[in-house]
Amino acid sequence: MAPTVSTVSPSQGPTTGGTTVTITGAGLTGATAVRFGGTPAASYTVNSSTQITAVTPAHSAGSAPVTVVNPTGTSNSVPFTYVTAALPTVTAVTPSTGPMSGGTTVSVTGTGLTGATAVSFAGTPASFTVNSATLITAVAPVGSAGAAEVVVTTPGGQSAVSPGSYFFYAASPVLQSAVPSLSPTAGGPTVTLTGSNLLNASAVLFGSTNATTYTVDSSTQISAKAPAGTGTTQITVVTPGGTSNPLPFAYVAAPTLTGLAPTGGPTSAGTVVTLTGTGFSTATAVQFGMTAVGFTVVSDTQITATVPGGPAGPVTVTVTSGGGTSTGLTYTRVAAPAI
Structure with missing residues (x-):
C-alpha cells in the first residue's frame, strides 16, 4: 500500500531552501525519497511510520507538491509554498551600551525580522523574542569591551552590519x-x-x-x-x-570651641595656647583672626597652637575641620607697658 501524506508543517519557506519541515501521514516507514516539486529534499529522517522530518531544497517561488516514495509506491501530494524572503536588516539597537557582564535588555529594530532563528552579539548567541517584523527584544550576552555587531538570522539570511547595528560593551568603572x-x-x-x-x-x-x-x-x-x-x-x-x-x-559635625588657656598674652608671637572643645580630630586649620597658625591635635577635644604676633586688642580664634568651622572665642593681645 502506497504511503499517504496528510500535512506539512510549516507549509512555506524561502526559495533558498533550508527550512526544516515535519511531514505527517501513514505508511512512511522505509521511505526512499522525499520530493518537493520533483526535487529531492536536502535531507530527511524517518521518525516513525507516521512522521518524517525533512529539510527543503532550493526551489523557485510558488507552490511545490511534497511527496514521499517508498517501495510500495509514491504518496499523494501536499503543497509547500516557496516564497522569496528578503534579507533582514538591523537599523538600531536601544540601548546601545551595557556592561561586559551582559544582561542588558535591548530593542533591536529593523525590517524582515519575522521568523528570526538567531540573534548574535559579535558572534555570541543571545536569547531573544520576536515581537514583530520590525522589532526583536534580545538580552545581551557576556562580551568584551568595545563594539559588537548585532546580527539577526532569519530564513531569508543574515542581516548586514550597519552603523546602527552596533552594541558597545563598556568596561566596569x-x-x-x-x-x-x-x-x-x-x-x-x-x-x-x-x-x-x-x-x-x-x-x-x-x-x-x-x-x-x-x-x-x-x-x-x-x-x-x-x-x-x-x-x-x-x-x-x-x-x-x-x-x-x-x-x-x-x-x-562642625567642631566646637569651648575654651582657650590662656585667653590673652603679649603682642609678640610665641605664646602657646591650649584650645578645648569637640570634633578636633579632623582639624585642618586654626586661625587667629585672618592668620592661620601652626597647631598640634592632641586629641579630639584638645589642640595646642602658637599665637602669631599682632596689634594689641582682641582677636577671634576659630578651628576648621572637615565638618566646617567652629564659632569663635576671643584671645586678647596686651601691649607691653611703656617705660
Whole structure:
C-alpha cells in the first residue's frame, strides 16, 4: 500500500531552501525519497511510520507538491509554498551600551525580522523574542569591551552590519581616590573622584543618595558636590559598564570651641595656647583672626597652637575641620607697658 501524506508543517519557506519541515501521514516507514516539486529534499529522517522530518531544497517561488516514495509506491501530494524572503536588516539597537557582564535588555529594530532563528552579539548567541517584523527584544550576552555587531538570522539570511547595528560593551568603572573624604553633614564640598572608565556616568552615589551636581571631567575624573548626610558611608559611580567599587566617605559635625588657656598674652608671637572643645580630630586649620597658625591635635577635644604676633586688642580664634568651622572665642593681645 502506497504511503499517504496528510500535512506539512510549516507549509512555506524561502526559495533558498533550508527550512526544516515535519511531514505527517501513514505508511512512511522505509521511505526512499522525499520530493518537493520533483526535487529531492536536502535531507530527511524517518521518525516513525507516521512522521518524517525533512529539510527543503532550493526551489523557485510558488507552490511545490511534497511527496514521499517508498517501495510500495509514491504518496499523494501536499503543497509547500516557496516564497522569496528578503534579507533582514538591523537599523538600531536601544540601548546601545551595557556592561561586559551582559544582561542588558535591548530593542533591536529593523525590517524582515519575522521568523528570526538567531540573534548574535559579535558572534555570541543571545536569547531573544520576536515581537514583530520590525522589532526583536534580545538580552545581551557576556562580551568584551568595545563594539559588537548585532546580527539577526532569519530564513531569508543574515542581516548586514550597519552603523546602527552596533552594541558597545563598556568596561566596569573603577574608583581609586576621593578628595576630600570628609564633608559637613549639610554637604557642600566638591569631591574629586579619580579612577578609570568613568565616562558616561549616570549617577554618583553617596551611600544611597545621588549627588545632584556632578561633572564628568574625563574618563579618569569626576567632580561631585557632596549631598547632605550623616555618619560613614561609601561613594560609588554608575556607568553603562556597571557600578564601581566603593570608596569610604564620612560626614562629620562642625567642631566646637569651648575654651582657650590662656585667653590673652603679649603682642609678640610665641605664646602657646591650649584650645578645648569637640570634633578636633579632623582639624585642618586654626586661625587667629585672618592668620592661620601652626597647631598640634592632641586629641579630639584638645589642640595646642602658637599665637602669631599682632596689634594689641582682641582677636577671634576659630578651628576648621572637615565638618566646617567652629564659632569663635576671643584671645586678647596686651601691649607691653611703656617705660
